[in-house]
Amino acid sequence: MATRLGLGLPQMRQYSLGTDVPDVARAAERIGYTSLWVFERALFPEPATQGLYGMDGVPWPDQYRNVADPLVTLTLAASATERAELGSSVLVAPLHVPFQLAKALASLDAASGGRVLAGLGTGWSLDEYAASSVRPFEERGKSLDEIIEVCRAVWGPDPVVYDGTLTKIASAVVGPKPVRPIPVLLAAGNRRAFRRLVDHADGWLPAGFSAQQVGAQWRQLRELAEERGRTRPIRTVLRVNTDRTAKAYEGADRRSFQGSVDQIVADLVEFAELGMDEILIDLQGSARDAQELTDAAAEVFEKARAAGF
Numbered sequence: 001m002a003t004r005l006g007l008g009l010p011q012m013r014q015y016s017l018g019t020d021v022p023d024v025a026r027a028a029e030r031i032g033y034t035s036l037w038v039f040e041r042a043l044f045p046e047p048a049t050q051g052l053y054g055m056d057g058v059p060w061p062d063q064y065r066n067v068a069d070p071l072v073t074l075t076l077a078a079s080a081t082e083r084a085e086l087g088s089s090v091l092v093a094p095l096h097v098p099f100q101l102a103k104a105l106a107s108l109d110a111a112s113g114g115r116v117l118a119g120l121g122t123g124w125s126l127d128e129y130a131a132s133s134v135r136p137f138e139e140r141g142k143s144l145d146e147i148i149e150v151c152r153a154v155w156g157p158d159p160v161v162y163d164g165t166l167t168k169i170a171s172a173v174v175g176p177k178p179v180r181p182i183p184v185l186l187a188a189g190n191r192r193a194f195r196r197l198v199d200h201a202d203g204w205l206p207a208g209f210s211a212q213q214v215g216a217q218w219r220q221l222r223e224l225a226e227e228r229g230r231t232r233p234i235r236t237v238l239r240v241n242t243d244r245t246a247k248a249y250e251g252a253d254r255r256s257f258q259g260s261v262d263q264i265v266a267d268l269v270e271f272a273e274l275g276m277d278e279i280l281i282d283l284q285g286s287a288r289d290a291q292e293l294t295d296a297a298a299e300v301f302e303k304a305r306a307a308g309f
Contacts, residue, residue, distance in 0.1 A: 002277075003268075003272040003276055003277065003278060003279055003309055004034045004035070004277065004278040004279075004309075005032075005033055005034065005268075005278070005279055005280075005281060005300075005301060005304060005309060006033055006034060006035035006036065006037050006085075006087070006237065006278055006279070006280040006281065007024075007028045007033040007035075007036055007037065007280070007281055007282075007283070007297050008036075008037050008038070008039070008280060008281065008282030008283065008284055009021055009024060009025060009036050009037065009038055009073055009074075009077055009284070010024050010284050010287075010290055010293055011038060011039070011067050011068040011070070011073050011284065012063050012066060012067060012068075012284055012285065013063070013065060013066030014287075014288060014289060015284070015289070015290055015293075016290070017068050017072075017073070017076070018076070019290075020289075020290035021068075021073055021076040021077055021080075022076055022077065022079065022080035023080075023290055023294070024290055024293060024294055024297075025076070025077035025080045025081050025084070026080045026081060027294045027297070027298075028084065028294075028297055029081045029082070029083060029084045031297060031298050031301050032301055032305070033084060033297070033301065034083075034084060034085065034278070035084055035085040035086070035087055035117070035237075035278065035280070036074075036077050036081065036084045036085070036086055036087070037087045037088065037089050037119075037239075037280045037282070038070035038071075038073045038074055038087075038088050038089075038091075039067070039070065039088070039089060039090065039091075039239075039282075040067070040069075040070045040088070040090065040091050040092045040095070040123075041064045041067035041128075042067075042092070042095055042125075042128040042131065042132055043127060043128060043131055044060060044064050044065040044066075045060075045125075045127035048060055048127065049126045049127050050125070050126055050127075053124055054124045054125075061285070063285050070088050070091050071091075071104055071105075071108065074086045074088070074108060074116075075108060075111070078108060078111055078112040078115070079111075082113075083115075084115065085115045085116075085117055086108070086112055086115045086116050086117065087116070087117035087118075087119050087185070087237065087280075088117070088118065088119040088120070089119045089185075089187070089205050089237060089239045089280055090119045090120060090121035090123075090187045090205055091118070091119060091120055091121070092120075092121055092122070092123035092128065093120040093121065093122070093143070093144050093147045093148075094122060094123065094129070094133050094134055094135060094140050094143035094144060094147065095123065095128060095129070095132040095133055095134075096134070096147070097134060097166075098134070098146060098147045098150035098151070098164075098166050098167045099150060099154065099167050099169070101147065101150075101151070102147075102150050102151040102153075102154035102155065103154060103174065105118050105151065105155075105178075105182060106154060106155055106174075106175075106176060106177060106178045106182070107176055109178035109179055109180075109182050110176040110177065110178060110179055113179060114178065114179030114180045116178070116182050117182070117183050117185060117203075117237075118151065118182050118183065118184045118185065119185040119186075119187070119205050119237070120144065120147070120148070120184065120185070120186055120187070121144075121186065121187035121205070122140040122141060122143075122144050122187075122193075123140065134166055135165075135166065141192065141193075141196070142165075143166065144186075144196070145196065145200070146164045146165060146166050146167065147166075148184060148200050148201070149162070149164065150162055150164065150166075150167045151182070151184065153169070154169075154174050155177060155178050155181065155182060158172070158173045158174065158175075159171040159172060159173060160172050160173070160174045183202040183203060183235065184200070184201045184202050184203075185201060185202060185203035185204060185205050185235065185237060186201045186203070186204065186205060187204075187205045187206075187207070188204060188205075188221075189206075189217060191220075191224070194220065194221050194224050195224065195228070197221070197234070198221070198224050198225045198228050198230050198234075199228065199230075202232075202234075202235055203234055203235030203236060203237060203277075204218075204221060204234055204235070204236050204237075205237055205238075205239060206218070206236065206238050206239070206276075207238070207239050207240075207241075208238050208239060208240035208241075208256060208257060208267075208271055208279075209255075209256065210256060211256070211267075211270050211271050211273075211274060214238065214271065214274055214276075215274045218236070218274055218275065221234065222234070235277050235278075236275070236276045236277045236278070237276070237277065237278045237279070237280055238271060238274075238276045238278070238279045238280065239280045239282065240256070240257045240267070240268075240271070240279060240280065240281055240282065241257065241282045241285065242257045242258070242264055242281060242282060242283050242285070242286065243255070243257065243258040243259070243285070243286060244259070244260070244261065244264060244283060244286040244287075244296060245258070245259055245260060245286070246260070247260060248260040248262065248263055249263060256270075256271075261296070261299050261300055261303060262303065264281075264300060265300060265303045265304050265307055266307075268281075268300075268304055268307070268309070269304075269307050269308070272309065281297075281300060283296045283297055283300065
């Protein structure tokens, strides 16, 4: 089993951003996690226009009331670590001005010695789009397409030239440049998004709701890549949001990654058998503070390593 393990950084309101992010990042690297990750939640609408993930009647988790900016969080982690990759799963790209996002990611990659993974998605919240997006929600796919193109242009050789709908660069020197080409990974769950990934991205960011679902999507993605003649490998980083409990969860309604550390590790083994390159474990929601998060991360890592990771 060659699956690597990444850890979600503390971004929620029970953490002290300036001290806990560097402390947890250092500890995770020392424990053996190969990557550190953030997610984006721009705001918490009250009342919400729609349910969680756009599903009617599903409430937003209370922990989304206070989520730190992903790039600020990654910058804090970069300054405290030396080896771990620094990724977003996901950054809601159309909530950002393309040129500024491209330059921020390039600067972070330069500062960290070439460790950034640009994990991008289109998002689902109408309220976030109303507050912050560069284009309407209905144009989120086109916006993401242009953002990827702008990033590639800004990260590439000077002079940078780009003529798009959102961004126009006549001819300019733009620095700093990334240390190496920043991998672009995309959240994708339908054929249109899979096609964008196959044609324009380096990797896939699935979410671990069920092994059956992820396995089916992974097969579809590989079949499409073969159909479109892609020969480059697709890097896969699976996000799992855990609901850790002190004791084993006994209910028949148990979800994947819900329950004790032993249950979470058993689920990790099941998902790793799908052939994922890496699994990102987010433990922050159920931890009371940074020390509990660090202790849980250490226990999960040691038990996962004993299980063959």
